[in-house]
Amino acid sequence: MATIEVRGLTKQFGDGPPAVDHIDLASEDGEFLVLLGPSGCGKTTLLRMIGGLETPTEGDVLIGGRVVTHLPPRARKIAMVFQSYALYPHMSVYDNIAFPLKAQRLPKEEQRKKVAWAASILGIEQFLNRKPRQLSGGQRQRVALARALVREPNVFLLDEPLSNLDAQRRASARDELQQFQRSIGTTTIYVTHDQVEAMGMGDRIAVIDRGRIRQIGTPKEIYDDPADTFVATFLGTPPMNLVERDGLIFGFRPEHFTPANGSHSDDVVRFQFVVHREEYLGSERLLYGEIGSAKAVARFPATTDVELRIGQPVEYVVARRHLKFFNPRTGERTRD
């Protein structure tokens, strides 16, 4: 077990803005830390620098408190699962899993035991003699995880390991992966651009945009207390509504945006909401429309009846405690 820390880590490819820009990040021991951000924001680059596959332009990587910035990958005792799984196509599943053990020159008998152990944890004993091409996507993922597990690494680095699976497989794989991590308790850094994955799996989430960390926190903190408008709009489907008013940006979640129904409470802020379109999603309904010229969405459980008047302004309210305020110039949160 070990912690991972990066200090002022920067990677510049050619000229142009750096792919990773002075990132500071520290995991706790045994933590499941998710790196979340849009495509091209530098998640993979950050992970590869931690793994030693990319040399940082600046900054340091520490594993278990030791600076490993200049050590090759093999000296870092890490396991990494690539997006493509990177199974060795010419080897059987058994040989794939045993590969890191061969590199350690472990005696054959011990290799066999460890492979059997890893294979039983991931439930792939029956595939050991197959070649990777004879496996489904989900099975390949488990082989890749078994290969990562078998050397009992200090840390796991996972780069979008579920993105090759279809939506249904993905939900169950998410569950399996999380249980697996909990049971072995190895510090894990998990890269994804899927917020559902991030929210569902992470102990903490680091939201990254254009090579910088915008916010680190538990899924609840990130969702309820976004540090800036980027985080506020990146998480949540649909995202937080942002409306400019009185020289501030007012932010509120669609689920907190409800019709006034003639109430006169002082604890609320009122908006004139013009609905353009309704979306019925089975368990919930989404109303798309505008407040002034800003787009906004309201969200209701499908069980509530909401009177719909398309195209006409209706008074909607948000409770004050659900409002967040942002600086319109910087996008940063201004403390209320």
Place this chain on the structure above:
Amino acid sequence: MTAIAEQQRVWQREERRAGWRRAGKRGLLYTVATLFALFAAIPFAWMVFTIFKQNTDLYNGKNNPFLYNDPPTLDNIRLLFNQTNYTTFVVNTIFVAALVVVITLIAAVPAAYALTRLTGRWGESLGIAIFLVYLVPPTLLFIPMTRIVAELGLKNSRWSMVVVYPTFTIPFCTWLLMGFFKSIPWDIEEQAMIDGYSRLGAIVRAVIPVSLPGILTVIAFSVAMTMHEFVYALAFVTSSSEKTVSIGVTTELIRGDVFFWQSLMAAAAIVAIPVALIYTLFLDRFIQGFTLGAVKG
């Protein structure tokens, strides 16, 4: 009911038509395949029949080349082995081919790897530039090459071919291997480095085994090129004991205007048939290799 019966009839008709079309397609396929097989096999058959013919049989234009009108004979093979240095030619060919393969692999594998992996955009253009070198024909190059061979003191030695043949096998094979390496995902190599190997270790354990079809293709090409190369061998080597098969038999079994056809055919068949067999045994790998290289190259 009539509607249903009508429908059934239409279906049956359609099915019959589809059946005919399938049969037609299959027939065409077999015809073409048979023609190709014959096209490839007839020269070999002709060769083999010729080897055992007596002169009186062979030189009578009215005789069917695929039948023995006079009894078959082994004299021609005896002539090949007793009156020429054929065994030496074969040994020399194997010697030169083996060394050329080794030299080619030592140079082309790292070169192709570096060009595909480490030089970014430049790799591609450099690869093409290297391939262009291969296109300069030996008929142009043998004059300067002769000087180089002489300077190296290798004139009239089989070593001259060992030194010169890689000048065309390396560029071609480098280019060929680049196609293979390009098709191998980076990930595998990086995974091997994560799994505990150095870059070199990762190349040896992960990249080379995956590119085995490519490497076999390269070996086959180098051997084939060595076996049929003629111009350099003719220019550099004159003594019988240093010749390879390609010039040995053509210089020693064509004396003035006398062609020892049967022995020539025997000489060619004895080396060609084993090579053809090896190719066939590895055919799957080869086809995989060729298509991989073709698509990506």
